Structure formats: C-alpha cells, structure tokens
Amino acid sequence: MEPVLHVVSDRHRHTLPLPEALALAAQGGAHVLQIREKKAPAAEVYDLCLEVRARCEEAGVRPKLFVNDRIDIAIAIGADGVHLAAKSLPVAVVRRIAKESGWPGVIGCSVHSLEEAVAAEAAGADYVTFGHVYASESHPGVPPRGVYALRRVVEAVNIPVIAIGGIDHTNVSAVLATGCRGVAVIGAVLNQPDPRAAAARIVAQMRAERGRPDEPGI
Numbered sequence: 001m002e003p004v005l006h007v008v009s010d011r012h013r014h015t016l017p018l019p020e021a022l023a024l025a026a027q028g029g030a031h032v033l034q035i036r037e038k039k040a041p042a043a044e045v046y047d048l049c050l051e052v053r054a055r056c057e058e059a060g061v062r063p064k065l066f067v068n069d070r071i072d073i074a075i076a077i078g079a080d081g082v083h084l085a086a087k088s089l090p091v092a093v094v095r096r097i098a099k100e101s102g103w104p105g106v107i108g109c110s111v112h113s114l115e116e117a118v119a120a121e122a123a124g125a126d127y128v129t130f131g132h133v134y135a136s137e138s139h140p141g142v143p144p145r146g147v148y149a150l151r152r153v154v155e156a157v158n159i160p161v162i163a164i165g166g167i168d169h170t171n172v173s174a175v176l177a178t179g180c181r182g183v184a185v186i187g188a189v190l191n192q193p194d195p196r197a198a199a200a201r202i203v204a205q206m207r208a209e210r211g212r213p214d215e216p217g218i
Contacts, residue, residue: 003206004182005199006032006066006129006162007189009048011040013137014190019048021195023055026063028199030189031182034083036068045070049077066108075103083129084109091123108162112145117153117161125159129184132165133175137187151178169201173209182206 007025014021022033033052037045045067053065064080067073071094074082082098082105084091094107106126111117117128130153134144144165154161160181167175168188175183185202192198 003176003180003209004031004162005029005203005206006034006164006182006184007195007199008034008068008164008184008186009036010138010186010190011037013187014195015193016195018190019051019055021190022052023059023061024194024196025189025199026056026061027059028189028196028201029203030063030199032064032066032081034066034068034184036083038069042070042073046073046076049073049079053077066106071097071103074105075101078103079105081106081108081126084125086110091120091125095124110164111153114149114153114156117157121157121159127160127162127181128153128157129162129164130180131163131184133163134166134171136165138165147174147178150175150180154179169198169205172202172205176206176209 007030009018009022011018026033035049056063066081066083067079068083069085069088071082091107091109108127109120109125111120111128111130120128130150132144133150150163162182162184163175163180164184167183167185172183189195189198
C-alpha cells in the first residue's frame with residue numbers, strides 16, 4: 001500500500017496564498033490536506049475549507065480533507081476526517097458525536113509518546129500522528145524524538161501512524177523504514193516557491209521507497 005502524504009496548513013508558513021498553496025500540494029500528489037487554524041473563528045475556518053475544496057475541484061484533484069480540532073466544522077462541510085490535538089475534545093467524545101450525527105469520517109489525533117499512542121488507539125482513534133521526529137520550526141528548542149521512538153510507536157499499535165516534524169524528501173526514506181503509514185509536512189511543501197513540485201518530490205521518494213500502491217488510505 002502506498003505511503004500517504006498529509007499536508008498541514010499553517011497561516012504563518014506558506015509562500016503563496018494558503019488556499020492556492022494547498023491546492024497545488026494536492027496537484028503534486030498530497031493525499032490529505034489538513035486545515036489547521038488554531039486561533040481562527042469557526043466561520044473563517046469553514047470558508048477556508050470550502051475554498052480549498054473548490055480550488056481542488058477546479059484543478060481536477062480530490063484529496064481527502066481533514067479539519068483540525070473542529071468536529072463541528074468537519075461535520076458541517078462533510079470532511080473526510082477530523083484531527084485532534086492535545087487540547088481538543090477526547091477521542092471517545094468525538095467518536096460519540098460522529099456516531100450520533102451519522103458522520104462517517106475518520107478520527108485521528110496527535111501523540112508524543114508510546115503511551116499516548118496506545119491510549120489513543122484504545123479510545124477509538126483511526127490513526128495517530130507522532131512527532132516531532134526531526135528538529136522542526138513548529139517546536140523550536142525542543143529535542144526531536146527521532147526515528148527509534150517512531151518505530152516503537154509503530155510496533156506498539158495496530159492503527160496507522162503518521163510521522164511529523166522536520167520531514168522532507170531528503171529524510172522521508174529513513175522515516176518510512178520504521179514502518180509508519182506516511183508522513184505529514186508543513187514547510188517542506190507550503191513554504192516552497194512551488195508547492196506542487198515540492199509535494200511531487202516527496203511523493204516520488206515515498207513511492208520509490210515502498211513501491212507503487214493501490215488506493216491510498218488515511
């Protein structure tokens with residue numbers, strides 16, 4: 001199965017206008033676009049999601065669209081998934097909300113230790129994102145956890161693990177060697193002059209590492 005590339009939005013780390021950059025990332029092969037707007041009002045996040053989806057449709061690409069933190073917005077736009085952070089609602093609560101509303105999307109969450117990953121799986125998460133693997137602009141001054149810790153998490157859970165933190169085309173092979181399901185990036189794609197080419201470069205390296213797929217998952 002093909003490893004997947006998640007591209008996570010960051011309004012402070014993009015060269016082109018954010019909706020355009022995300023759509024270009026999808027054209028370059030990104031499987032998932034995750035809209036992460038920690039401080040923006042709900043209406044603004046909602047509009048951004050719709051604009052990104054419209055731009056992707058215009059370009060003829062259909063990446064999966066995940067919303068960070070906001071299960072209400074994910075349900076409202078019919079997103080493919082919601083990604084939870086440490087300060088989000090608990091996984092089990094979001095799972096209940098999803099079930100009661102009939103929303104069929106996947107639920108993922110960020111973890112930073114083996115114990116957190118095991119707990120997330122037990123709570124009903126469909127996947128976890130573990131990091132940061134390498135030094136990252138998102139966590140200045142915080143020591144990276146490294147590929148050994150990533151491998152331990154991969155081996156400890158039965159759900160997909162997405163690696164994040166300082167990953168680009170130069171080190172993605174070492175990350176995938178841990179057995180993780182894929183990688184999530186921000187600056188390696190969005191902060192580049194050509195997000196489409198940057199995403200395509202990472203996807204090409206991932207395919208070279210694992211071989212070509214069937215249908216990408218989460």
